Amino acid sequence: MPNSFANLNLPTQQLANLGNLGYKLMTGIQAKALPPALQGSDLIGQAKTGSGKTAVFAITLLAKLDPQNFAVQALVMCPTRELSAQVATEIRRLARYQPNIKVVTLTGGQPLAPQATSLEHGAHVIVGTPGRIGDHIGKKTIDLSQIHTLVLDEADRMLEMGFMEDIGRIISLTPKYRQTLLFSATYPDDIKRLSAQFQRNPVEVKAEALHHAGVINQHSFLCEKPHRLQALEILLAHFKPRSAVIFCNMKVGVREITEHLDQLGFSVKALHGEMDQRDRDEVFVQFKHNSFNILVATDVAARGLDIEDLPCVINYELPHDADVYIHRVGRTGRAGKEGMALNLLTDAERHKLADIGIAQKTELDYEVITALPKAALSPTQPNNVTLRIAAERKEKIRPGDILGALTGEGGINGKSVGKIDVMDYAAYVAIERSAAKQALACLLNGKIKGRKFKVTKL
Incomplete structure (x- = not known):
């Protein structure tokens, strides 16, 4: 099939992971951008949110990572904390085919010290906002000298927010001969100037979002x-x-x-x-x-x-x-x-x-x-309840561990367990409302990977 990921000559383990994550066929931006990106070309991708662009730069930067080298090898800059968190989560998912890939998120709203401590232990990929990355540069807690892939995600939004000076300062500290991937929903003159300043003969691709x-x-x-x-x-x-x-x-x-x-x-x-x-x-x-x-x-x-x-x-x-x-x-x-x-x-x-x-x-x-015809308000209750488990990411608790604790000794039907998100400071699991009380008791009285954790219903 022309839009199959199998046509990209990716490792077998990576193709299997893509399939497990539901990546069946490439979207428009993926089909156009991944071949030149994987060949090492700089790229300007004009694509709106929802187009599948995150997978383009994630697959590209992961293809070049050396897991044995705990220096920062890829840097992704995003306009907001929320987008940074979303991108970091997707990179981690796509990196599952490789062992021990460390992705660190650097955004505001959190103290610098814990982020600096995390960086001391090494990181392969950094995802963050220009402002907070700049803060770490000022504190000399980050070294960008070994970066081979630089990504500017939603570059138009970053320029609108006044990040141009921060972006320039950050890029000046990266190697000259790196690959730079720029993604923008729009293509105003500011983006053209940004590309001219920091990219080398970029390939331009344009694709519609997944929605029409x-x-x-x-x-x-x-x-x-x-x-x-x-x-x-x-x-x-x-x-x-x-x-x-x-x-x-x-x-x-x-x-x-x-x-x-x-x-x-x-x-x-x-x-x-x-x-x-x-x-x-x-x-x-x-x-x-x-x-x-x-x-x-x-x-x-x-x-x-x-x-x-x-x-x-x-x-x-x-x-x-x-x-x-x-x-x-x-x-x-x-x-x-x-x-x-x-x-x-x-x-x-x-x-x-x-x-x-x-x-x-x-x-x-x-x-x-x-x-509009008159109708009565009819508020409904949500299907699920979210439980927060006080397990930090560094404790290596994985979604499968939480699912196993619930469906094993806990006796919870697997169909009653929804999404599981493991974040830097806690893990969250969605439970059908009818099973929430039983699931909470199970996690409070039981163990996950042999350890007890504090659990709260949100």
Whole structure:
């Protein structure tokens, strides 16, 4: 098959791991970008979130890693903490075919000292934000002199956030003859200048995201500003999404909506930039685990949030930039599945909808919110509960160990166990609500790999 990973001449163990992870056929960006990238060429990949670009640079950098050399050999820079965590997780998954590959995440929101300690013990790959990587350079806790692969992920977003100077300083400390892979959803002049400065004869590839415009059904509704919360209730009552992300432009709106929906009986949590990193991570994990139904977020989640099957995105307020809108609605309708985007706007915001339509090369219509037939609100409880296990990544507890503890002596049916995420400071497991009490007792009274851990229901 032309889009088979087997055509890339990858090691047998890596191909087996790709198959186990569900990588059946290459996406458009993977088919176009992986051959030149694996040959060592610099690359400019124009691809939106959801296109499968992470696997492009992960497979490329892993192909050149020397597991015996615990120097930093690959560096991935991302615009946000959330995207960094997501990318690091995927690199670890794709690296399972090789033993002892260490991936360290360097982002803000956490103290420098533990990160510096982790770096002292060596790392093959660093994934992080330019600001925090720059902090470690200033403290001389990181050595970039042996890097062979440099990745700039969502470069347009990093430039928008003012990271150009940090990026330049970091790249200046890497070897001149490295491979540089640059990925950007858009290709403005700033990206062209960045490429000209740091890349050598890059191959340019362009591919669409996994979702297409026709897969996301967009509906816009005009409402009065003082009655926006009531308009949101009408949307939830009429469309009844089983799960949704509601985007706001400001954290004040996030708090207001979260409190309002909570009072109405919805299973809802907030996500915004002022939360500390662990709290944000736990919110992400619980949402992925289907442990609550509605996430209310600022655009801090627009790029990093990666949910396999999110049926609905609601723009409580339209963003000021059409590209931000595209990234927001790109959370739904992924991998060929049908998604829905619901937008609320006031008279003063109609120009934003027009700008979004221009960016999509289509005319977006709207209707008055009160035209929707009346329906009753029907909040539902999420299917799962998330348990937090106080086991740090360095303790080498793996998902299989947790699953074994639950389904072995614990007697939990394997079908009742959902996603398991092992993070730097804790592990999280999703359990069907009906089995949560039994699973909690099992983990509290039993052992994982012969050891007892503190376990909490979130």
